[in-house]
Amino acid sequence: MAAPSTEQTVNVSNGIPPPSFDLPYPETPETITENLLKLGGTIQNTRHRFLFTKLVEHLHQYIKETSITTEEWMNSIQFLTQVGQTSTPIRQEFILLSDVLGVSALVDLLNTPAIPGATANSVLGPFHTDDAPLIENGESIASEGKGKYLYIEGRVLDTEGNPVPGALIETWQADETGLYDTQYPDRDGPDLRGLLKTDKDGKYGYRAVVPEAYPIPGDGPVGELLVTLNRHNMRPAHIHITVDAPGYRKLTTALYPEGNVYLRSDCVFGVKESLVVKLVEVTDEKETRRRGFPKGNMFKLLTFDIVLVKQ
Template identity: 50%
Template sequence: MPKVSDVPHLGKAIMEAIERGAPDVDLATLPNLTDMSADKLTENVIAVNAGTPNPRQKFVLAALVRHMHAFVKEVGLTPEEWMHGLEFLTKTGQMCTDIRQEFILLSDIFGVSALVDTLNHPKPEGATEATILGPFFVEDAREVPNGGEIAGEESGQPMLVKGRILDMAGNPIPNCLIETWETDEDGYYDTQRSGESGYVQDCRGRLYSDADGNYAFRCVMPVPYPIPNDGPVGQLLRGMNRHVFRPAHLHMMFIADGFEKLVTALYFKGDIFLSSDAVFGVKSSLVEDPKMVTDAAEARKAGFKKDQFLLCARDFVLITTEQAAEELVKAKAKAAEEAKAKA
């Protein structure tokens, strides 16, 4: 049988679709998709997707189809329920903007973000654990000098965060890019405060470690806050009677040549939401207990105008890209063994 474009007397719409990039397939290679029963539908959808040239994409799509169809059968999904789901996803997309990502939020509240992160970034003992990125990272944070300020003292309780960036052998990692962002004392990120004057950066910045791996920056103590609950994700959580709150945390990202990018965060001892984070991001190894410094001279030395500040001293240990690859291979082998044992 010829390709679609070889068939005579095709309408203009079909030819224009092919010109726009629709695959000009050989119809003889396709399965017969008529009279699809519930039993036949799943494997035929997978079969018609079999021309996917990328092997990994082909594998993922086949598994996705199987799981989606199995879900529909398991719950006996009704047309009304499916339409409700489609409307929900439509509203989720409509809520997304350049500074708000409702789909990331949806992934977060179902634990998918945390699961993908955990599976893909296993760490050896001694390395700093990763956690979720969240929906409030921006690509163009302003650069501040090492020891500089990412948040003014008027934005909350002053805090100095300092330490070293190290490899697994304890060697310093110089010139490591550090991205950091947090809420102000009201529990808002700067992207949530965009008004008539537009978006103004605050409580975020980027800096680099020095030749000895040292870093320091002045910020404010973040506070607990609700994830955005004015959209479809918030409506979904209300329907499940789930709270929408995250414990206070300071986001940090580390990028250095030869090392796996680390996306992590610091959480703080005593937070009332530490054990019930709405997006499953807390890890015990990332919990810190900042100390209050009341020496005015030390405050001036650190660059603060106020006479006291919180001090959070924390080293971060990165793994090389080779070590990351090795850990991922070991983690996948372990997962395969566990799956085989359960089969």
């Protein structure tokens, strides 16, 4: 049996002295807010000072307007604690919370407003990883048996219609059961993920699988929250895509096949009308082989031109 640790936790002052002004004792709700705002006024970074001030104003106003009880506040703290404890390097429950509260979509829309002719943004989601393999155009991001065949192709253009060669496309999706590779406990590497570059004419193409609608994880605090709020936890079928090219604003988006019942009530508010796409059924064995699919005589074809905005 290992000997108990003799190390002792030591709390150390951060070295910041008391403020140069006196604060009244916090004996009323108003005084607590006023004192915190006065202390916030000493923050040197202008942007940080502004963000902190607005956070305090709105949070304290929410507490006062709702007359939140001690029990309710402690439950809220416990909920956030559970969100943190549920998060792992490959499962980001905090991103999921941001998504279902509409914050991810709101921040994205405010920071990347729609530009006529350009491809719209969509949410990144909590299942992005950093280990997608590099593939060549025409190759597959999916191992065999992950779903019905899908071929995705198109061009990457600028807003004037010029091709963007060498643009780096990253793509990832769930399989036909609605699970991402990171949700399998025996994951030994990336699947249904890939990186590829556009050719000299801005063209791209790769093999994937037809996406299906799926529920976001319901086994954590965010899933429980949606039940409490009487909201479904479904996402419409989609394929994630990011595009990065020198001189252009990086695009984070997703493509949503038409006809799905959850398109207008996506639980993370990611769908935009311009991102709803049509899948065309191709029933030709020769064409199926030409596209690189190993068996069968049919696949779905998704054609989509991606338009980037110059920086």
